[in-house]
Amino acid sequence: MTSPRLQTPPAVRLDRADPRRRALDVLAVSRPRFWIASIVMAEIGFVLATHRIVPRGQEVVTMAHLLLVSGPLLWLAVLAVNDAHDLATDRINPRKAGSPLVAGRISARGAFRIAVAAGVLTVLAAIPLGALFTVGCALVVLLGWAYSAPPIRLKARPGADLLANAVIGVVGPLGGWVAFTGGAQGFPWPIAVVGVLAAAGLYLPTTAADRDADRAAGIGTIAVSLGPRAVFELGFALWTASAVLAFLLSLNGIVLDASLVPLQLVATPVLLVMYRRLLRDRPSFTAITVVACAYVVPCAGFALTYIDAL
Numbered sequence: 001m002t003s004p005r006l007q008t009p010p011a012v013r014l015d016r017a018d019p020r021r022r023a024l025d026v027l028a029v030s031r032p033r034f035w036i037a038s039i040v041m042a043e044i045g046f047v048l049a050t051h052r053i054v055p056r057g058q059e060v061v062t063m064a065h066l067l068l069v070s071g072p073l074l075w076l077a078v079l080a081v082n083d084a085h086d087l088a089t090d091r092i093n094p095r096k097a098g099s100p101l102v103a104g105r106i107s108a109r110g111a112f113r114i115a116v117a118a119g120v121l122t123v124l125a126a127i128p129l130g131a132l133f134t135v136g137c138a139l140v141v142l143l144g145w146a147y148s149a150p151p152i153r154l155k156a157r158p159g160a161d162l163l164a165n166a167v168i169g170v171v172g173p174l175g176g177w178v179a180f181t182g183g184a185q186g187f188p189w190p191i192a193v194v195g196v197l198a199a200a201g202l203y204l205p206t207t208a209a210d211r212d213a214d215r216a217a218g219i220g221t222i223a224v225s226l227g228p229r230a231v232f233e234l235g236f237a238l239w240t241a242s243a244v245l246a247f248l249l250s251l252n253g254i255v256l257d258a259s260l261v262p263l264q265l266v267a268t269p270v271l272l273v274m275y276r277r278l279l280r281d282r283p284s285f286t287a288i289t290v291v292a293c294a295y296v297v298p299c300a301g302f303a304l305t306y307i308d309a310l
Contacts, residue, residue, distance in 0.1 A: 026106075030072050092213050133175060167199075169199030202291065205287075232281065267298045
């Protein structure tokens with residue numbers, strides 16, 4: 001017998017004369033707070049490609065175009081599918097109580113339609129940024145759908161879910177690089193490894209935060225399989241590995257300038273302590289966001305030493 005908590009409530013029909021409410025719900029599905037990651041990744045790619053922080057002339061248009069594609073369009077395409085397939089979990093997750101699907105304002109079928117439309121728009125909007133960038137966007141959309149949708153459903157495959165999210169650490173900056181250079185030639189891959197390790201370290205606490213709801217819904221995420229303590233220690237190990245690799249790159253002047261060593265000697269212990277203090281057990285998404293924002297400090301230091309001019 002199906003638990004009442006897992007039964008599907010009828011979607012609330014919105015007044016067709018209320019486009020503002022519909023627009024706000026679609027906006028909520030796209031998670032505007034996630035756009036920050038796209039902005040940071042695009043800026044890193046731009047800095048790597050141009051050795052400057054501020055776009056000039058036509059670069060401003062390219063940056064705006066890049067942020068539109070990699071921000072609201074791409075996140076909406078991926079997250080609408082995620083919300084549709086995670087509806088059973090979200091109904092028993094207090095953190096998701098106000099989401100449009102849980103509240104019944106958008107149905108699962110409606111979320112699928114939104115995802116398809118956003119996915120098509122993402123790929124079409126990417127075309128002016130080049131063939132390689134367009135193919136990359138299409139692959140990221142497919143990866144996002146594979147993460148959430150059966151039969152692949154990487155989210156329920158421990159290890160695969162981690163890899164699917166860690167790849168953001170490389171495809172984000174690489175996408176920015178490709179948008180401004182037209183190709184992947186010359187991309188500094190060592191910095192991508194630092195990003196992959198950091199992204200993996202930040203992804204793991206999110207699985208711990210939703211572990212109880214995922215377990216109740218029968219979704220075998222890495223946190224459900226390993227438990228919160230093991231996931232925390234694995235995340236901390238990856239976070240530490242990212243910091244150590246960045247320090248070694250600086251020490252040897254590889255991509256990262258040697259002048260960053262003093263900053264890293266101060267920032268690295270702070271980041272490690274913040275991770276251990278704020279992300280243990282079942283951390284809140286606010287705590288995860290705080291740690292992620294703190295990571296911007298060494299990123300800014302890198303940018304300032306990497307650029308030739310503003």
